[in-house]
Amino acid sequence: MHADEIKSTIRKKASQHGFELCYVTRPAIDSKHALALQKWVEADMQGDMAWMAEASRLQRRKEPQSMLDDVNAVITVAMRYAPPEYALAQACAATDHGVITAYAHGDDYHDVMKKRLKMLAHDLDEELGKHDQRVFVDTAPVLEHALAESAGLGWQGKHTLTIHRELGSWLLLGEIFTTADIAPDEPAINHCGSCSACIDVCPTGAIVAPYVVDARLCISYLTIEYDGFIPRELRPKMGNRIYGCDDCQQICPWNGHARKAVRLDEESQLKRADLLNPRGENVLPDLARLLQLDAESFREAYRKSPIKRTKRAGLLRNVCVAMGNSANRGFIPVLLAVLDDDEALIRGHAVWALAKLAGAQERDSLLKAMLDMQASEQDDRVQDELTASINDLRMV
Ligand code: SF4
Ligand code: SF4
Incomplete structure (x- = not known):
């Protein structure tokens, strides 16, 4: 099969399994991302997530080629989830109700994505001929936003999440590492420009510099990953956010367009199940x-x-x-x-x-x-x- 044909077959298969975006890169992390990770860990910004600072896992993050012998390509995919149905100001004003981050309104994405990625990998077995492959969703030491950027899927915004020009940042990422030789796509171009909306809106000042989030201050970390007593000085800044925080995504101008694009109407290819089945009781509970x-x-x-x-x-x-x-x-x-x-x-x-x-x-x-x-x-x-x-x- 011709290189372009292979790519278009992979994209078609990915889309059939609910991954609207699918791009390919080489298994390498550029020095900009490797250095940023190193500095972040040296500053202890991972908080209690000790595994992130473990030397062997840190090394693996910087060297994706260590995740699979003879790996040649990384297929990065993204699945959309339903953005919040309420505006940022409404969330802050809803004092009798809590705010839960949008990706957690429905099914557990780890389970959903892993299942879909495995089915996609199974399909690729038939398309790519003899090759080894491994699938990853979030939990493995894979620098997924850096890989997504070099694959052209989207750029890493100043809030550190991946943004696609048309779909915004309401995306969950996954990767298939493969020994098959697939031509890489062009890296994504950063379109944050002089915007600093996410930095300005962050309730706790967790985006301490563009592209640097101090997890110890981030409400997503404090409410989900951290299992101790929340520092007293941070509690008043958390407002009514009880599981994660979407403020930096909600304010991002690139999501204004995505909110419209994700509408589920009869003409849309997207089904509710593709968006993790958001449940009403998790919206401002x-x-x-x-x-x-x-x-x-x-x-x-x-x-x-x-x-x-x-x-x-x-x-x-x-x-x-x-x-x-x-x-x-x-x-x-x-x-x-x-x-x-x-x-x-x-x-x-x-x-x-x-x-x-x-x-x-x-x-x-x-x-x-x-x-x-x-x-x-x-x-x-x-x-x-x-x-x-x-x-x-x-x-x-
Ligand atoms: S998730 Fe919330 S607390 Fe964390 S960086 Fe974004 S706006 Fe700040
Ligand atoms: S809010 Fe502005 S600076 Fe932040 S990620 Fe979006 S475009 Fe970039």
Whole structure:
């Protein structure tokens, strides 16, 4: 088969499996991306994600050729997911409701993409003749945004995510590494220009320089990857974002067009299932309902969803923070009800939220509840929260 024909066959197959974008590159990382990764790790910006700084995994990220013997090409694909149905300002104003990042409104993309990539790889077995291949989705040490850029799929924006000129950045990436020799595509051109909208809008200042996100400040990391007590100074900046954050994508001008393009109408090739089946209950969910989830109902609610990643303790911790930021005193009874929860993470953040919400009317009863709790609390981190919150309450 002629080189162009091979490429068009691969693209056709990719599209049949729900990957609207499909480009090819060589298994190499350019020095710009390798250096940026090195500096990021040296500055400890990976936070508690220790695996990202592990020497062997770091090396593999910089040397994609180490992921498969005799690899010749990397096929990078992208699958779209449904952008948020609400505007950025609405999300910030919805104080009774939490904001969940759009990719997590539906099915777990790891499962969906892995299945689709494996089916695509199976089809390519027939098209490409004898070759070895491996598929990767997010979890492996693969520098996927750098590969997507060199393949021409899209450029890495200043918020570090991949942007396609027509489809924007509501994309999930996957790769097939293959020993087959497929001609690479031209690298993507960066179109961020002088824009700095994502840097300016970031609630925590996590985009510390163009193309550099300090994970320790990023709400996506704090609400999903991080499983500890969220630094107190960052909590007020998190607003009502309880699982991830889309602000830097929502503000990006390249997504204005994509929002229209993703409409599911009769003429569209895209089906709802191609967009991870977004579920209504994950769009601006009611915070009070979430804080009342017990272990069983949490498991049931998020069985096939990426949200299960935070476990119940992580999600309810985030819900407490959102309630503390809501200025809605109606949340006080549900917060009081979790002060004896088995999870220290939930107890500690509920204490913080109660102190934030308390007005002169509730001050004395909350102070008493916290002093009672202080007498029996076994966890040192919750004790620290109690000490700080009791001090705050005394000043109300
Ligand atoms: S996801 Fe949110 S917190 Fe993280 S860089 Fe983007 S805007 Fe900032
Ligand atoms: S908001 Fe502006 S600077 Fe940020 S990624 Fe989009 S185009 Fe680039």
